[in-house]
Amino acid sequence: MSQYIAQSPLLFLVFNRPDVTQKVFLAIRDAKPKKLYIAADGPRTDRPDETRLCKQTREIFDHIDWDCEVHTLFRDQNLGCKEAISSAITWFFEQEEEGIILEDDCLPAPSFFRYCDILLEKYRFDTRIRHITGANHQLGRKWGDASIYFANQTHVWGWASWRRVWKDYDKDLINYQESEVEDQFRKIFSDRFVIEAWTNIFKEVKAGKIDTWDYQLAILxxxxxxxxxxxxxxxxxxxxxRADATHTVNLQSPYANLPHENIGELTYPKYVLPEKAADYEVFRRDYRLDEKWEKHNLVRRRFKRWLKSKLNRKNA
Incomplete structure (x- = not known):
């Protein structure tokens, strides 16, 4: 079977890791997208070796050897994860109505590109759909009989979307206030600890305590x-x-080097409804919900015993 040629524009986000960048670049080269956008943050001044690593990373793109329209956004100074990535995606969607986004450590299966192309077209004007992800963190569990399912959570390890979505992006969450969001999360989630987790994430992102861009997209x-x-x-x-990652430093994570597979012909669910339980499976693992509920129930049982003993003494 001939190699699939990606039809959608692709944004490749890179920084200072030439080894992983090279591996993902080779997967992109196999797909031969007709339009390739490359954005690279600049080196940090307090990291003496980073200038060399950034240079080596950018030199990889001297080897684009297929017919391709190339656009680059190479920063001279370091902007940091939040600013560099969000501004690069804005730059991309200022020029394209839709497209695929890959970071330097997100190695796609060959069928990822076809998957994104088909879904970008299918849901182009369906405003219920705002995000297409290639990442599956269900650790082998499947949801329904179709090759895809719908959820509310936003995974960004290899994704695709549209300008119509990104135009709402709010890097600093200025349109939302800390005092009101917990009530809104209560309308979305039923688990008290999930509500607590996302309320805290919102507060820390809005306060500038987390240098990231993706929580904002998920919240929006x-x-x-x-x-x-x-x-x-x-x-x-x-x-x-690995140790030099910005966020993915836990080598024991169940998502570290999680193998990818190819997806066959796409089939679709009958109902366009979110699999809430699929999101909860990820939250349960990521936010240690079982442990929190066990501790909560233990405290509650202790309180009930204490209250019962107080009442018994009072009635004695």
Missing amino acids: NFFNNSLSVNPNVNLITNIGF
Whole structure:
């Protein structure tokens, strides 16, 4: 079977890791997208070796050897994760109505590109759908009989979307206030600890305590009551779990180097509704919900015993 040629524009976000960048670049080269956008943050002044690493990373793109329209956004100074990535995605969607986004450590399965192309076209004008992800964190569990399912959570390890979504992006969450969001999260989630987790994430992002860009996108998609398309197999292997990563430093994470598979012909669920339990499976693991509920119930049982003993003494 001939190699699939990606039809959608692609944004490749890179920084200072030439080894992982090279691996993902080779997967992109196999797909031969007709338009390739490359954005790279600049080196940090307090890291003496970073200038060399950034240079080596950018030199990889001297080897683009297919017919391709190339656009680059190479920063001279370091902007940091939040500013560099969010501004690069804005730059991309200023020029394209839709497209695919890959970071330097997100190694896609060959069928990821076809998957994104088909879904970008299918849901182009369906405003219920705001996000397409290639990452599947269900660790083998499938949801329904179709090759995709819908959820509310936004995974960004290999994804695709539209300008119509990104135009709402709010890097600093200025349109939302800390005093009101907990009540909104209560309308989305039923688990008290999930509500607590996302309320705390919101507060820390808004206060500038987390240098990231993706929580904002997830929160905006939650607040727009939107759906994300998810594959029922994992299409992205994150090869960046290691000490020099920005966020993925836990080598024991169940998502580290999670193998990817190819997805066959796409089939679709009958109902366009979110699999809430699929999101909860990830939250349960990521936010240690079982442990929190066990501790909560233990405290509650202790309180009940204490209250009962007080009442018994009072009635004695």
